[in-house]
Amino acid sequence: MLKVLTVVGARPQFIKAAAMSRIFNKDFSDQIEESIVHTGQHFDQNMSEVFFCELGIPEPLVTFETRNGSHGVSTGKMMADLDKVIIENRPDLVLVFGDTNSTIAAALSASKLDIPVAHVEAGMRSWNRSMPEEINRVVTDHVSSLNLAASDAALRNLQAEGLGGTAHVVGDIMFDSLRIFSELRPADEFLDNIFGSNHENSKYIVATFHRQQNLEEIGRLNGIVQGLNLVSEYYPVVIPMHPRLRSTLTRNGLLLRLSEKVKVIDPVSYVQMLALLRFAAAVITDSGGLQKEAFFLRVPCVTVRDETEWLETVALGWNRMTNAKSADILRNALEAVGSAGQEGTPYGSGDSAKKIAELIISFSAQKG
Numbered sequence: 001m002l003k004v005l006t007v008v009g010a011r012p013q014f015i016k017a018a019a020m021s022r023i024f025n026k027d028f029s030d031q032i033e034e035s036i037v038h039t040g041q042h043f044d045q046n047m048s049e050v051f052f053c054e055l056g057i058p059e060p061l062v063t064f065e066t067r068n069g070s071h072g073v074s075t076g077k078m079m080a081d082l083d084k085v086i087i088e089n090r091p092d093l094v095l096v097f098g099d100t101n102s103t104i105a106a107a108l109s110a111s112k113l114d115i116p117v118a119h120v121e122a123g124m125r126s127w128n129r130s131m132p133e134e135i136n137r138v139v140t141d142h143v144s145s146l147n148l149a150a151s152d153a154a155l156r157n158l159q160a161e162g163l164g165g166t167a168h169v170v171g172d173i174m175f176d177s178l179r180i181f182s183e184l185r186p187a188d189e190f191l192d193n194i195f196g197s198n199h200e201n202s203k204y205i206v207a208t209f210h211r212q213q214n215l216e217e218i219g220r221l222n223g224i225v226q227g228l229n230l231v232s233e234y235y236p237v238v239i240p241m242h243p244r245l246r247s248t249l250t251r252n253g254l255l256l257r258l259s260e261k262v263k264v265i266d267p268v269s270y271v272q273m274l275a276l277l278r279f280a281a282a283v284i285t286d287s288g289g290l291q292k293e294a295f296f297l298r299v300p301c302v303t304v305r306d307e308t309e310w311l312e313t314v315a316l317g318w319n320r321m322t323n324a325k326s327a328d329i330l331r332n333a334l335e336a337v338g339s340a341g342q343e344g345t346p347y348g349s350g351d352s353a354k355k356i357a358e359l360i361i362s363f364s365a366q367k368g
């Protein structure tokens with residue numbers, strides 16, 4: 001039996017791991033034994049526990065205590081904890097997702113202990129090394145034995161860095177998750193509480209922000225707040241507010257500057273977010289995951305960043321980039337509402353988890 005240790009710690013990873021664990025347990029239970037480690041990177045109940053319950057993710061083998069501090073401090077402590085778990089359990093492979101500190105901590109810990117690493121969502125590049133996520137994904141790719149790319153563009157990035165021998169295009173596992181879990185419907189009360197009983201006919205915009213650049217550069221943060229206020233003069237804006245964003249806005253006296261037409265709600269579950277997106281007129285975000293979820297649901301997206309890893313969403317016309325100036329946020333939002341891009345399937349057909357499981361089995365068999 002092949003022992004796979006899956007390491008997760010943040011909201012996007014829970015969503016991806018849910019689809020992966022489902023396939024392991026459904027179609028490969030006689031070949032793969034999976035254990036899950038939760039690094040505690042996202043510790044708020046609304047950012048963590050609700051996802052395990054809602055998506056049916058198996059209970060973690062271990063959950064680490066929350067690690068506060070700088071990127072170096074939190075990542076180092078995760079590595080120390082992961083070393084102990086890996087040494088004790090000796091998995092045949094460590095599986096990681098995306099580009100968080102949990103990702104790089106697990107990849108470095110496993111590789112230094114001579115355990116192969118499989119990286120789901122490998123090869124994504126923003127070409128902006130000031131982003132912690134960019135450092136995490138580049139380093140993880142270079143220590144991984146299996147680089148599992150979501151798109152042809154990601155594959156080309158890996159090949160350009162000399163990693164073509166480890167790389168495979170499998171599609172985007174977030175598409176698997178969306179196909180599986182969009183069938184679940186939250187209680188009507190959730191949307192009714194926000195918009196009233198006529199939510200299907202409401203024209204509203206969903207906004208989320210959490211990227212370091214947008215939160216730590218006060219000029220950008222001011223522009224975003226003012227931009228959302230301007231947009232709310234035309235369409236109601238709903239923000240499921242990330243704890244980090246709430247803390248930053250409060251600390252800088254900006255939370256109270258949001259217009260009354262900008263409705264702030266607590267972080268929502270994955271299924272609730274899909275419901276919000278399904279009826280939204282547009283999305284304004286700096287989240288990589290939300291860019292893709294909007295694309296999968298064919299909801300126009302405005303990304304407040306200088307670059308995106310998900311170039312296909314822009315090329316097909318479903319996603320537009322903007323700086324953090326309030327007037328530009330407003331202009332792009334108004335242009336996005338009612339727009340439509342081209343059809344395309346750059347991220348596969350929703351069977352990524354199965355391909356990943358098969359590649360893990362094939363790799364382990366070859367390794368002997």
